[in-house]
Amino acid sequence: MKSVQQIAHDVQSGATTASSELESALAAVRARNEELNVFLYVDEEGARRQAQSVDERIARGEPAGPLAGVPIAIKDNLCTRGIPTTCSSRILEGWRPPYNATVIERLLAAGAVPVGKTNLDEFAMGSSTENSAFGPTRNPLDPTRVPGGSSGGSAAAVAADMTPISLGSDTGGSIRQPAALCGLIGVKPTYGLVSRYGLIAFASSLDQVGPFAKNVTDAAMLLEVVAGHDEKDSTSLPEPSPSLVAHVEDGVAGKRIGLVRDLVDGADEDVVNAVNAAAKALADAGATIVELSIPEFRLGLSAYYILAPAEASSNLARYDGVRYGLRVDAEDVTAMNEATRTAGFGDEVKRRIMLGTYALSAGYYDAYYGQALKVRTMMIEAFANAYRQVDLLLGATTPSVAFELGSKTSDPMAMYLSDIFTIPTNLAGEAAMSVPFGSGEHGLPVGVQLLGPGRSEAQLFAAARVLEIAQGR
Amino acid sequence: MTALPGDWEMVVGLEVHTELKTATKMFCGCANHFGSEPNTNVCPVCLGLPGSLPVLNERAVALAMAIGIALHCTIAPSTFHRKNYFYPDMPKDFQISQYDLPINKGGYLDLPDASRVSIERAHMEEDTGKSTHLGGTGRIHGADRSLVDYNRSGVPLVEIVSGPDIRSSAQARAYASELRGILIATGASDGRMEEGSMRIDANVSVRKPGAAFGTRCEIKNLNSLRSLQRAIDFEALRQIELIEEGGTVRQETRHWDEVLGATSTMRTKEEAEDYRYFREPDLVDLVPSDEWQQRVREGLGPMPAERRAVLAARLNEPTEAQLDAVEVVIDLALEEFVHAAVDAGADASLALARAANELAAGIEGLENLAPGAFASTVLLEGSGALSATQAKTVLGELLANGGDPASIATSLGFEQLSSDSLGETVGALIGEYPDEWSRYREGDEKLAQFFIGQVMKRTKGQANGKAVIGELQARR
Numbered sequence: 039m040k041s042v043q044q045i046a047h048d049v050q051s052g053a054t055t056a057s058s059e060l061e062s063a064l065a066a067v068r069a070r071n072e073e074l075n076v077f078l079y080v081d082e083e084g085a086r087r088q089a090q091s092v093d094e095r096i097a098r099g100e101p102a103g104p105l106a107g108v109p110i111a112i113k114d115n116l117c118t119r120g121i122p123t124t125c126s127s128r129i130l131e132g133w134r135p136p137y138n139a140t141v142i143e144r145l146l147a148a149g150a151v152p153v154g155k156t157n158l159d160e161f162a163m164g165s166s167t168e169n170s171a172f173g174p175t176r177n178p179l180d181p182t183r184v185p186g187g188s189s190g191g192s193a194a195a196v197a198a199d200m201t202p203i204s205l206g207s208d209t210g211g212s213i214r215q216p217a218a219l220c221g222l223i224g225v226k227p228t229y230g231l232v233s234r235y236g237l238i239a240f241a242s243s244l245d246q247v248g249p250f251a252k253n254v255t256d257a258a259m260l261l262e263v264v265a266g267h268d269e270k271d272s273t274s275l276p277e278p279s280p281s282l283v284a285h286v287e288d289g290v291a292g293k294r295i296g297l298v299r300d301l302v303d304g305a306d307e308d309v310v311n312a313v314n315a316a317a318k319a320l321a322d323a324g325a326t327i328v329e330l331s332i333p334e335f336r337l338g339l340s341a342y343y344i345l346a347p348a349e350a351s352s353n354l355a356r357y358d359g360v361r362y363g364l365r366v367d368a369e370d371v372t373a374m375n376e377a378t379r380t381a382g383f384g385d386e387v388k389r390r391i392m393l394g395t396y397a398l399s400a401g402y403y404d405a406y407y408g409q410a411l412k413v414r415t416m417m418i419e420a421f422a423n424a425y426r427q428v429d430l431l432l433g434a435t436t437p438s439v440a441f442e443l444g445s446k447t448s449d450p451m452a453m454y455l456s457d458i459f460t461i462p463t464n465l466a467g468e469a470a471m472s473v474p475f476g477s478g479e480h481g482l483p484v485g486v487q488l489l490g491p492g493r494s495e496a497q498l499f500a501a502a503r504v505l506e507i508a509q510g511r
Numbered sequence: 512m513t514a515l516p517g518d519w520e521m522v523v524g525l526e527v528h529t530e531l532k533t534a535t536k537m538f539c540g541c542a543n544h545f546g547s548e549p550n551t552n553v554c555p556v557c558l559g560l561p562g563s564l565p566v567l568n569e570r571a572v573a574l575a576m577a578i579g580i581a582l583h584c585t586i587a588p589s590t591f592h593r594k595n596y597f598y599p600d601m602p603k604d605f606q607i608s609q610y611d612l613p614i615n616k617g618g619y620l621d622l623p624d625a626s627r628v629s630i631e632r633a634h635m636e637e638d639t640g641k642s643t644h645l646g647g648t649g650r651i652h653g654a655d656r657s658l659v660d661y662n663r664s665g666v667p668l669v670e671i672v673s674g675p676d677i678r679s680s681a682q683a684r685a686y687a688s689e690l691r692g693i694l695i696a697t698g699a700s701d702g703r704m705e706e707g708s709m710r711i712d713a714n715v716s717v718r719k720p721g722a723a724f725g726t727r728c729e730i731k732n733l734n735s736l737r738s739l740q741r742a743i744d745f746e747a748l749r750q751i752e753l754i755e756e757g758g759t760v761r762q763e764t765r766h767w768d769e770v771l772g773a774t775s776t777m778r779t780k781e782e783a784e785d786y787r788y789f790r791e792p793d794l795v796d797l798v799p800s801d802e803w804q805q806r807v808r809e810g811l812g813p814m815p816a817e818r819r820a821v822l823a824a825r826l827n828e829p830t831e832a833q834l835d836a837v838e839v840v841i842d843l844a845l846e847e848f849v850h851a852a853v854d855a856g857a858d859a860s861l862a863l864a865r866a867a868n869e870l871a872a873g874i875e876g877l878e879n880l881a882p883g884a885f886a887s888t889v890l891l892e893g894s895g896a897l898s899a900t901q902a903k904t905v906l907g908e909l910l911a912n913g914g915d916p917a918s919i920a921t922s923l924g925f926e927q928l929s930s931d932s933l934g935e936t937v938g939a940l941i942g943e944y945p946d947e948w949s950r951y952r953e954g955d956e957k958l959a960q961f962f963i964g965q966v967m968k969r970t971k972g973q974a975n976g977k978a979v980i981g982e983l984q985a986r987r
Binding site: 116117123125130133135136137139234235236237238239241242243269270271272273348349351352355356358360361362370371372375395398399400403407 | 555558559560561562563564565566567593595597599602603604605651652653657659785787788789792793794795
């Protein structure tokens with residue numbers, strides 16, 4: 039598979055065309071989509087139109103954008119005008135958004151060619167893409183295993199060489215965990231760096247859109263295009279998109295990197311070994327490795343499973359059968375709401391709506407939601423304290439390599455634990471990424487996690503690039 | 512106002528919701544306009560479509576601060592919360608509102624009778640859509656079909672919550688009326704209760720003087736000052752009767768039926784929703800800078816109480832009717848015209864009457880009328896150069912097309928009537944009605960009105976009544 043840089047360069051120079059790059063991508067989708075269930079919807083017509091328009095711009099001698107002719111897969115919780123957007127839920131049956139998410143508008147303007155919409159855990163709630171109303175996605179590296187989740191479809195699209203890059207969303211690890219399980223770069227940007235306008239909310243204070251790619255530079259190119267202030271998102275950071283690609287080769291010489299015991303403990307041995315090897319590679323490149331413990335990280339999971347469901351219970355209230363999507367008729371409006379939601383939502387979504395409703399209820403708010411907010415504040419302070427001592431943090435992305443389909447579906451707690459190392463970053467609103475480093479059981483990829491303070495993406499990409507170089511890539 | 516039996520006292524607090532007169536909605540760019548075709552002023556944001564996000568309207572914040580300043584509140588850093596409940600006309604199934612940290616806290620409103628009502632808070636929130644239930648019972652449960660218009664969804668509101676300081680329905684009415692004047696004066700609202708741009712909920716309880724507050728009932732959605740006053744009186748009497756018969760008041764929300772003139776239970780406290788308030792994560796904290804607050808403060812003109820006093824001071828011992836006219840003039844912000852006329856030497860009560868009647872009736876043409884032109888017209892009428900009817904016609908023409916009053920009067924042929932032609936007309940009438948004329952000469956003053964009527968008929972109302980009497984007396 040060609041890199042993003044190469045495709046964009048070749049398309050712009052006329053060595054190839056956006057249309058022919060798209061046809062290759064569509065052929066790759068056709069070859070494996072039935073087996074892997076990556077795309078819920080392939081927008082051949084729209085993609086061909088966009089590819090043609092890129093080719094026409096180039097024929098007229100105009101610059102066609104930094105992602106000219108690059109095929110891309112889109113997680114199906116990002117709104118695409120006129121194209122079904124389902125969140126892998128029955129409740130949005132038949133709905134076609136009348137508008138594009140800001141990130142989609144930016145991709146189109148940059149010459150990228152969205153190929154279609156990828157599978158996810160329903161409303162991004164899950165860690166394996168098995169909670170989809172449209173069936174699970176399989177890991178292209180071993181189809182008996184999960185690709186991770188919730189952005190499993192977007193990870194699988196890149197891992198299966200269908201598209202070189204894709205967009206996912208990360209609320210508690212939904213980009214980094216599948217990136218780790220599929221051997222990809224996956225980035226959870228600083229909260230507010232990428233506009234959430236048009237991202238269908240799961241937990242608004244935690245959600246963030248980010249890239250999947252096969253290499254650091256491709257991820258940086260994609261993030262540069264979608265990042266930057268958006269006046270339609272009040273929580274969007276005020277700055278324009280940061281310069282990332284230019285800093286990919288900056289290295290880590292002189293940087294202090296904290297190896298966080300609490301982001302390794304409890305992980306499988308091959309994962310622990312990979313993290314230690316990554317630490318050595320960073321040290322070899324001139325970084326100072328400092329061993330740290332941040333015990334607050336261990337509180338993250340329980341706080342997250344109060345806060346995220348609480349916000350979700352409110353965000354998902356609108357799916358009531360009145361205006362769009364599924365409606366199951368009943369004798370009056372209240373009964374119709376109930377029948378619609380009963381039929382439209384899957385078990386995990388219902389579980390979280392109930393958890394969140396309970397946590398916000400009068401009489402329980404202080405003990406649950408209020409307490410979780412305090413933990414969140416502690417988490418922010420714990421990160422801030424760590425970043426007074428070091429520049430970046432290092433740990434595992436997830437405790438194990440890709441697990442087998444069905445192995446955790448009957449035990450929600452076991453599934454929730456896959457996100458134990460990724461959740462702290464979302465609670466603090468900071469940045470982190472997963473970088474494939476070495477392999478574990480059955481030769482499956484292991485992801486190590488690099489974490490940094492808000493707006494540290496350039497430093498994170500530079501450190502990730504050091505890990506790539508150490509693996510001869 | 513109904514007197515309460517025995518030594519019972521009512522305790523009332525009002526929650527007034529006012530729609531803010533912004534060009535666009537609270538969180539999106541859709542037009543904030545009453546009366547458009549249903550579902551035409553809508554977009555992904557105010558329809559609550561998946562993925563959409565709110566962005567706060569700066570003008571709405573400025574108007575909310577203006578209300579706070581006018582009510583002597585403290586403007587505080589505030590946050591938005593979500594109030595969660597299911598309702599078909601609320602597209603997100605939660606309302607963005609302010610909860611424990613409202614933009615305006617702790618103020619007061621002084622009423623014309625010199626009483627003071629405390630203001631607990633004046634916070635911002637978004638309006639809902641509007642449901643119409645067709646067939647069956649005509650209410651949400653039991654209708655055949657329900658239609659929802661989301662044009663109003665996301666219109667900015669300020670809710671002004673008074674303290675439990677009001678002790679009579681008349682005081683409640685005076686409070687609502689004074690508040691309405693302030694809302695209009697700040698430019699925050701048009702105060703049109705009939706269009707729902709100002710809606711009132713009343714919390715009513717009763718007690719014996721000095722006793723602790725009784726259990727209160729909330730009467731929802733009172734949409735006229737008359738309903739407010741009637742509903743409060745009904746509710747206080749209902750509670751007193753209930754207690755005197757040995758019952759106890761249940762805390763509940765009640766509905767006012769305008770036709771029956773009675774309140775009835777909407778929902779009890781046990782059925783009350785748990786709104787599960789939490790911070791709206793899609794919005795950031797609202798911390799208006801000192802400079803911004805100062806700009807709003809400096810942009811505010813005088814409030815109705817002050818303007819009323821200034822205007823009333825120009826009248827000599829004003830009558831009840833004149834004070835009503837003052838209210839109309841203040842309400843419609845017409846006092847500039849009255850002041851211009853009085854400054855030019857016109858009679859204050861005549862200027863007031865022309866403003867409260869003719870200008871109020873032709874308010875949509877007001878931009879055509881310069882205060883100076885109004886002053887000239889009132890002066891012409893006061894001097895007798897124009898009759899009352901002629902002056903009204905000239906004002907009508909000015910409001911319709913603008914222009915100069917004297918030229919308009921000339922072009923309508925009004926001036927020629929003043930002396931010679933009036934004398935001719937009166938002379939002719941005396942010849943035609945010799946009996947009436949002799950009775951008048953013998954001192955029957957009522958016949959003056961007969962002659963004025965005849966002159967008016969013949970001149971199509973273009974004569975000045977006083978001038979007619981002058982002519983008659985000169986010939987007596």
